[in-house]
Amino acid sequence: MSDPELEWAGPEGRVLPVVTAPASVLGAVGEEVDPTDPEVVRLAADLVSTMRVSPGCVGLAAPQVGVGAQVFCVDVTGHPKAATTHGTFVLCNPKIIEASRWRPGREGCMSVPDLTGDVKRAGRIVVEAVLPGTGEPVTVATDAFEARALQHEIDHCAGKLFLDRVAGAHAIYQRKVYL
Amino acid sequence: MHELAITVIGPDRTGIVADVAEALAAVGANLTDSTMTRLRGHFAMTLICTGPTAAQAEQALEPITAAGLIATVRKVEPEADDRPTGEPYLVSVHGADRLGIVAAVTRVVAGAGGNITDLTTRLTGPLYVMVAEVDLPAGAADELAEHLAVAAAELGVDVTVRRAESEIL
Numbered sequence: 411m412s413d414p415e416l417e418w419a420g421p422e423g424r425v426l427p428v429v430t431a432p433a434s435v436l437g438a439v440g441e442e443v444d445p446t447d448p449e450v451v452r453l454a455a456d457l458v459s460t461m462r463v464s465p466g467c468v469g470l471a472a473p474q475v476g477v478g479a480q481v482f483c484v485d486v487t488g489h490p491k492a493a494t495t496h497g498t499f500v501l502c503n504p505k506i507i508e509a510s511r512w513r514p515g516r517e518g519c520m521s522v523p524d525l526t527g528d529v530k531r532a533g534r535i536v537v538e539a540v541l542p543g544t545g546e547p548v549t550v551a552t553d554a555f556e557a558r559a560l561q562h563e564i565d566h567c568a569g570k571l572f573l574d575r576v577a578g579a580h581a582i583y584q585r586k587v588y589l
Numbered sequence: 590m591h592e593l594a595i596t597v598i599g600p601d602r603t604g605i606v607a608d609v610a611e612a613l614a615a616v617g618a619n620l621t622d623s624t625m626t627r628l629r630g631h632f633a634m635t636l637i638c639t640g641p642t643a644a645q646a647e648q649a650l651e652p653i654t655a656a657g658l659i660a661t662v663r664k665v666e667p668e669a670d671d672r673p674t675g676e677p678y679l680v681s682v683h684g685a686d687r688l689g690i691v692a693a694v695t696r697v698v699a700g701a702g703g704n705i706t707d708l709t710t711r712l713t714g715p716l717y718v719m720v721a722e723v724d725l726p727a728g729a730a731d732e733l734a735e736h737l738a739v740a741a742a743e744l745g746v747d748v749t750v751r752r753a754e755s756e757i758l
Contacts, residue, residue, distance in 0.1 A: 431716045432685040437747040524713035530754070573683045574749035579707035579720045 416499040416550065418483065420543060423455025425463050426475040428520045431571060435473045436521055440480040440567040445502040445545040450481060454500040454542035457483040461498075467520055469559040471566030474521050480504065481542065482563035484556065491515075491555035501539035501550070504564050508536035515558060517572045518585065526583045527576035531558045592639050593618070593646055594665045599658030601632040608656075609634060612649040616641040637665070673706060673724040677753040680737065684746025686717040694719065694748070697740045701733040702726045717746070722753060 429435060443450045453472060461470040461483055468489060471482035485498040511533035518526040535557045537550045552560065562572060576582050597609050606625060613620065623636035641649070643664045650660040682694055691710060698705060698721065707722040725733065734750040741748035 430714075431683060432746075437684075522716065524716075525711060525718065569747075570749070571683065571747075573718055573720075574681050574747070575751075576679075576681060576720055578679065578753065579709040579722045582709060582711060582718060582720060584711065584713070 416496045416541070416548060418454070418458055418498045418500050420451060420455050420458070420500070423452065423457070423459035426456050426460050428460065428464070428470075428474055429476045430521050430523060431573075433476070433521075435476055435478050436566070436571060437569050438473070438478050439569045440471075440473055440478050442503045443479050443481055445540045445542050450479070450502065451542050453477060453479065453481055454483065454502075457481065458485075458498060458500060461485065464520060468555075469563045470520070471563045473566050473569070480567040482567060484559045484563060486556045486559050489555050491558075493554035493556070494552045495556055496550065496552065499550075500542050501537070501548070502542055504537050504539040504560070504567060506532075506535055506561070506564060507538050507549075508534070509561075510534050511553075514577060516583075517558070517562060519562070519572055521566075522571060522573065524585050525573070526585055527572050528578075528581040529572050529575045530577060531561045533557055535560060537564070590639050590667075591642050592637065592665050592667050593641070593643055594663045595634075595636050595638060595646065595650075595660065597634040597650070597653065597658055597660045598631055601627050601630055605632050605658065606634070608653055609650070609660075612653060613638060613641075613646065616645045616649040618646060618649075637668075673704070675702075675704070675724040675726050676730070677706075677755070678703070678723045678725050678730055678733075679749075679751050679753045680719075680721045680723055681749045682717075682719040682721075682741065682746050684717060684741075684744065685715055686712055687744065690717055690744055690746060691719060693740050693744055694737065695721070697736050698723055698733065701729050701736065703729065703733060 468486045469484040472479040483500045486492040509532035534553045618638040618640040625634040646662045703723040703725045710719045
């Protein structure tokens with residue numbers, strides 16, 4: 411199987427401000443995009459640049475920079491919970507076509523900076539999407555933390571936050587202590 | 590055997606649970622179900638215990654109230670063993686804080702015959718989050734989701750209804 415190279419090799423982007431809840435763009439279903447549109451390539455570059463300057467950020471979706479589009483980037487390289495990793499990559503119009511091995515885990519989000527939550531995610535997934543720039547279709551099979559990151563970002567593209575998936579009334583946690 | 594409902598709340602500090610539990614143990618109170626948590630810097634305890642009379646428990650808690658905590662003691666009827674009989678669902682709500690989110694959402698849940706068994710809300714900055722565990726009559730989920738979508742649109746918040754999973758092993 412010869413998948414086109416996933417790794418992002420596009421231009422340097424701008425660092426954009428990250429939108430936080432309750433911004434309405436985070437609750438709206440993102441539009442499907444034309445991956446060959448130069449605006450989409452620019453958005454992809456901006457997402458990667460913004461992710462790279464944000465400490466601890468392993469993924470960022472277009473709604474998080476205020477754009478209601480189905481585009482996101484991920485990079486879990488070096489993360490202790492990662493198994494399979496594909497480096498830095500950007501996907502457009504993603505669809506999860508297989509999901510299995512569901513496991514709980516605690517998640518945070520740059521758009522919900524003060525809370526974390528326990529969310530069950532598939533430990534193995536297969537995602538179909540297209541690459542920004544070439545528009546080439548790709549199939550990404552991954553597991554563990556990269557699978558969790560992809561599901562979190564794909565949720566953003568569908569207007570969902572981890573808060574929509576927390577496991578119970580006691581499964582959200584304050585991240586900072588307010589005294 | 591007396592059954593008591595006790596609440597204790599006050600500014601959080603180290604040792605509140607130990608102080609309260611010790612005082613109650615000293616008068617033979619057996620703590621059964623309880624929930625204890627921090628709410629915006631206040632420590633809140635709600636518990637059911639069996640053993641002493643309300644007057645004995647109140648007296649035992651006097652040093653605690655003298656130290657600045659608010660305690661209430663009420664005699665309650667022994668537990669009516671009302672185990673949930675419906676289907677467990679989770680309702681998440683998040684959006685800009687405004688008056689009446691919990692009131693509007695829970696009224697819709699009650700209207701669908703849903704019994705809330707646990708509920709947490711958090712306000713962080715402008716973001717209001719509510720997660721409720723709801724016991725729903727069989728087959729009521731779809732209609733509840735529709736009605737909640739209408740209420741959420743009026744409130745300008747996002748709402749999700751989903752089945753709560755539990756694997757019995």
